Every structure is written in structure tokens, then in C-alpha cells.
Amino acid sequence: MTYHRIMLKLSGEMFGGSRGIGVDPDVVASLAAQIKSVVNAGVQVAVVIGGGNFFRGAELSERGMDRDRADYMGMLGTVMNCLALQDFTEKAGVQTRVQTAIEMGQVAEPYIPRRAERHLEKGRVVIFGAGSGMPYFSTDTVAAQRALEIGADVLLMGKQGTDGVYDSDPKKNPNAQRFDELTYDDYLARDLKVADATAISLARDNKLPMIFFDLGVEGNILRVVQGEKIGTTVHA
Ligand code: UDP
DSSP: OOOSEEEEEEOHHHHTGGGTSSOOHHHHHHHHHHHHHHHHTTOEEEEEEOOTTTOOHHHHHHTTOOHHHHHHHHHHHHHHHHHHHHHHHHHTTOOEEEEESSOOTTTOEEOOHHHHHHHHHTTOEEEEESTTSSTTOOHHHHHHHHHHHTTOSEEEEEESSOOSOBSSOTTTOTTOOBOSEEEHHHHHHTTOOSSOHHHHHHHHHTTOOEEEEETTSTTHHHHHHTTOOOSEEEEO
């Protein structure tokens, strides 16, 4: 295996399935199966999940909500995704722990990085919820921060139906070109939006490689972890 400990960022949108909202159990079950195959290969897996299938603070605030409160709703939404992934991953026979940045003792442990590392060493999948616990951040940025704090080798940015980073939106521009590799500085200079600039600059400053790839293709997480060149790698 190319990587020993990975951080996997899953977008909330994916959890919503074809409707893009709520939780589609079939999608979560297939993600759990992919994660299991990676754990079985001896890789330690941590996960950060977004919440776009429930609420995005920025969108709610555009429609009149207070941004801070809307962002807290967004963070709470991510926890539902965490519990769904926990359920299907455990049903697949893999032990998990959910840790949240906003304390909610009945459903999850609080975020304790050293404990998270201990879980990983024991082969448990650690799922981080509630973002950073702070408004004005994205779960992409949280994934980079958590990856650094727990010492992950790589940040895998799993996307639904998009196989990497393009020079323009491939859904709008049929001539969009995909990058195989990109430096952090190039990414930022081109003002690309696949992950937010805060996440990219945090990764750049700490030399954390990021790989953007299509999660919709069964087996892709394992392919990336085995070092197969798929998607787009963003590095120094
Ligand atoms: N959020 C936040 N602070 C964080 C992480 C997330 O306020 O540290 C809120 C924010 O409103 C965001 C929402 O949670 O829009 C859902 O996260 P995100 O948009 O990153 O999810 P994704 O697009 O990956 O599904």
C-alpha cells in the first residue's frame, strides 16, 4: 500500500443519492463497502463528511438566515451523515467511532485527536462530524486540519461523478480539461472551486498531498490507496 493512514473527505451531496437531499441508504452502504475493502487491506481510515445534503450555511444566509446559526445547522447536518456511515460500516463488520467537534455525548465521542489515533491503530474507522465546530469554515478545510492533526499521509477528496480537477466546470463546459497533477499554487492562482482556498492553503503550508477522484466508481478508494494514478493530485 502506498498509504498507511488516510483521511477521506466525503461530500454530503453524495449521501443524498440521486435526489441530493436526505440520506440514500444504498449510497451509504456502497461507500461502507468501499471503506471496508481499504481497512481489510491494512490501511487506517479516518473520514470527514460534509453536510450539503442537508444545509449549507452560505445558502441559508443568502435566503435571510443569520450566517452563524445557519452554519451551526450545517454542522449538525454532517452528524446525521456520520451516523448513517457508522451504521452501514459496522453492519459491514468494521468497527467505527464517531467524534464530533460539537459535544453530543449520547451519539458520539467528543473530538479528541489522540484518542482518534488510538482508534485508528486498533483498526477502527474514525468518522469526524460537526465540522470544526466553528462557523465560516468548510468541511474541506476541516478534513485538511484533521488529516494534519492525526498524521494522515494523504487527503483523499472523494467526489460523486467528477473524476478530478478541471480547468473549468465539466458539467457546464464540454471542453473542460482535467489535470492529472497540479501544484497548490497553480490551484490557487486559477481560483479553482473544487475544494475551497482555505483547505488548499492549509495543505500547501503543511505539504499535505490531496487527491481528487470519483467515488462513484466502485473500488476507487482502494485504487488510490494502492497508488494507482487516478483523478488529480494536488501537491507542492
Ligand atoms: N460548516 C461550518 N463549519 C465547519 C464545517 C461546516 O460552519 O467547520 C457548515 C457550513 O454551513 C457548511 C455546512 O456546515 O456549508 C456543510 O458543510 P460543507 O458545505 O462543507 O459540506 P459539503 O459541501 O462537503 O457537503
